[in-house]
Structure formats: C-alpha cells, structure tokens
Amino acid sequence: MSNKTKVxxxxxxxxxxxxxxxxxxTAYDAPGAAAAFAAGxxxxxxxxxxxxxxxGYRNTLPLSMDEAIFHTQAVRRGAPDAFVIFxxxxxSYQVSMEEALRNAGRAxxxxxxxxxxxxxxxxxxxLISRLVDAGIPVMAHIGLLPQRIxxxxxxxxxxxxxxxxxxxxxDARAVExxxxxxxxxxxxxADLGGELSRALAIPTIGIGSGVQCDGQIQVLNDVLGLxxxxxxxxxxxYAELGxxxxxxxxxYANDVRNGSFPGPENSFQ
Ligand SMILES: Nc1nc(=O)c2c([nH]1)NC[C@@H]1CN(c3ccc(C(=O)N[C@@H](CCC(=O)O)C(=O)O)cc3)CN21
Ligand SMILES: CC(C)C(=O)C(=O)O
Ligand SMILES: [Mg+2]
Numbered sequence: 001m002s003n004k005t006k007v008x009x010x011x012x013x014x015x016x017x018x019x020x021x022x023x024x025x026t027a028y029d030a031p032g033a034a035a036a037f038a039a040g041x042x043x044x045x046x047x048x049x050x051x052x053x054x055x056g057y058r059n060t061l062p063l064s065m066d067e068a069i070f071h072t073q074a075v076r077r078g079a080p081d082a083f084v085i086f087x088x089x090x091x092s093y094q095v096s097m098e099e100a101l102r103n104a105g106r107a108x109x110x111x112x113x114x115x116x117x118x119x120x121x122x123x124x125x126x127l128i129s130r131l132v133d134a135g136i137p138v139m140a141h142i143g144l145l146p147q148r149i150x151x152x153x154x155x156x157x158x159x160x161x162x163x164x165x166x167x168x169x170x171d172a173r174a175v176e177x178x179x180x181x182x183x184x185x186x187x188x189x190a191d192l193g194g195e196l197s198r199a200l201a202i203p204t205i206g207i208g209s210g211v212q213c214d215g216q217i218q219v220l221n222d223v224l225g226l227x228x229x230x231x232x233x234x235x236x237x238y239a240e241l242g243x244x245x246x247x248x249x250x251x252y253a254n255d256v257r258n259g260s261f262p263g264p265e266n267s268f269q
Contacts, residue, residue, distance in 0.1 A: 009137045012182055013201060016202070016203040022042050022043070024042060024215060028047070029078065030078025033075040042215070046084065046086055046113070047087045048068065052229070053220075054221070065103055069110055072086050072112070076111060083114050086111060088100075088103065105136070108136060115136070116137075118140060120145065121172075128179055129178050139180060140183040143188045145186070165189075186208060187207065193209030223236070226245075227242075
C-alpha cells in the first residue's frame with residue numbers, strides 16, 4: 001500500500017471553490033473498483049448498500065463490520081491508488097464512542113480505507129470530532145438515512161416541510177463544524193440541495209438531491225442496470241448489464257444443449 005494519500009481531503013474543498021464537480025460511485029469488489037478508477041471517478045464508496053446490491057439482504061441493516069472490511073479489502077486491491085471511503089455499517093458506531101473509534105480504526109488499518117462515512121446529523125458531532133482528532137477523515141450523510149428504515153418505515157424524500165428543511169440545514173452546518181470533510185445529501189428537494197451546498201464550505205455529494213450539489217454519488221449497480229429489485233427515481237441507467245447478463249447466460253445454456261459449445265477452438269487436440 002502506498003503510504004501517501006493520492007488526494008488529501010482538503011483537495012475536495014478546493015474542487016468546490018473552483019466549481020469543479022466531484023464524481024463518486026460505490027464499489028464493492030476489485031473489478032468494480034478498477035473500472036471506476038480507470039474511468040477517472042474521483043472517490044469510491046464501499047457502501048453498506050452492498051447488503052442489498054451484492055449480498056442479497058432486503059435492506060442495509062444486516063451488514064456486519066467483517067463483511068464490510070472484506071469487501072473494502074477487495075476494493076483496495078482492485079484500485080490501489082483510489083480514494084476509498086468505508087461506509088460504517090448499522091450499529092458499528094452507535095453503541096459507544098469507543099466501539100465507533102475501534103471500528104473506524106479497523107476500516108483504516110485492516111482495509112486500507114482513506115476515510116469513513118456515517119449516517120446522521122448534529123447528534124453525531126461528538127463522534128465526528130473524536131474521529132477527526134484521531135486522524136480519521138469523516139464524510140457525513142444526512143437526509144434519507146437508510147439505516148433508520150425501521151423507524152422511518154420507507155425510503156422517502158426528506159426536507160419537504162419548512163421545519164424538516166431547517167433541520168437539515170442545521171444538521172449540515174453541525175457536521176461541517178464538527179470537522180466532516182464532505183457530506184452526502186440523500187433524497188431531498190433539488191432547491192434544498194442547492195441551498196445546503198451554498199451554505200457550506202465543504203463539498204456536498206448529492207444522491208437524489210439535485211444538480212446544484214457539489215458532486216454526485218450513485219450506486220454502481222443502479223448505473224449499470226444490475227440492480228433490478230427497484231429503480232430509484234434518482235438514478236439513471238447507463239447500461240443494461242442485468243439484461244445483457246441474462247441474455248449471455250441463455251446463449252451459453254442453448255449452445256451447450258445444442259452441441260455448439262465447446263467448438264473446435266475451445267478444444268484441445
Ligand atoms: N440499489 C440501491 N440504490 C440506492 O440508491 C440505495 C440502495 N440500493 N440501498 C440503500 C439506499 C436506499 N435508497 C433508496 C431506495 C429507494 C428509493 C425510492 O424508491 N424512492 C422513491 C421515492 C419515495 C418517495 O419519496 O415517495 C422513488 O420513486 O425513487 C430511494 C432511495 C438509496 N440507497
Ligand atoms: C448511496 C450511498 C450514499 C450509500 O450510502 C451507499 O451506497 O451505501
Ligand atoms: Mg450507505
């Protein structure tokens with residue numbers, strides 16, 4: 001592992017000042033990370049969405065620290081020079097300050113992550129400060145919080161009432177004051193995404209929060225058409241790999257059954 005981080009977190013604030021968009025995507029394994037890095041994507045998130053996109057769970061809650069570490073190690077092997085963010089799993093940072101610090105430390109030491117991401121607003125301030133003081137860069141995440149699905153009930157757009165919008169502005173300011181280097185804004189009205197982005201000096205990374213955010217993040221499998229349980233309104237499919245995969249496998253099965261695979265070129269004399 002290189003001992004010098006390719007891009008320091010302060011570079012992203014400069015990127016914002018220069019008006020240059022920041023591009024993020026999730027990655028969960030070595031080939032996905034290598035493809036995203038080769039495409040010039042700025043930062044990779046090993047999202048706890050892996051629970052749903054690649055591990056077959058119904059929501060993000062079951063994901064364990066060990067599973068997240070295992071996948072982050074693969075991402076790091078696939079993209080040794082990428083800026084990689086470890087999405088802290090549900091209950092890996094809520095139980096106590098000590099446990100949160102230990103788990104975030106594992107992400108850095110065992111998985112080679114460059115930073116961690118936590119879901120929550122002002123209530124996380126003491127933890128964000130402790131992590132940053134310990135030398136661990138923190139990306140915050142406000143708005144729709146998938147790890148609270150069991151209290152919120154559904155994945156729903158946030159900040160639609162004046163009170164909810166004001167709370168999100170407070171949360172955004174709070175996580176910036178606590179030392180977060182960037183903040184994900186998930187699923188809020190586009191105008192509010194713009195307002196929060198103008199209110200902060202740190203970059204906002206939007207998902208379903210409009211074009212005025214300083215950067216965007218998407219789930220890799222949504223962009224590639226590989227996640228077909230549902231299509232979030234906030235994502236655009238740039239390929240139909242789910243359909244292409246099924247068609248390729250049907251062709252393979254047909255060719256085996258009709259004797260056209262393996263051909264002479266696949267056989268040894
Ligand atoms: N594949 C995938 N993509 C994601 O973006 C994603 C995950 N999984 N898992 C974790 C969270 C959950 N997210 C989601 C999931 C569903 C919607 C969704 O269906 N939204 C409705 C609007 C709901 C409403 O406000 O009424 C939509 O129509 O898109 C949004 C974000 C974002 N994250
Ligand atoms: C959608 C992004 C922000 C995320 O948290 C994830 O992929 O887990
Ligand atoms: Mg997540």
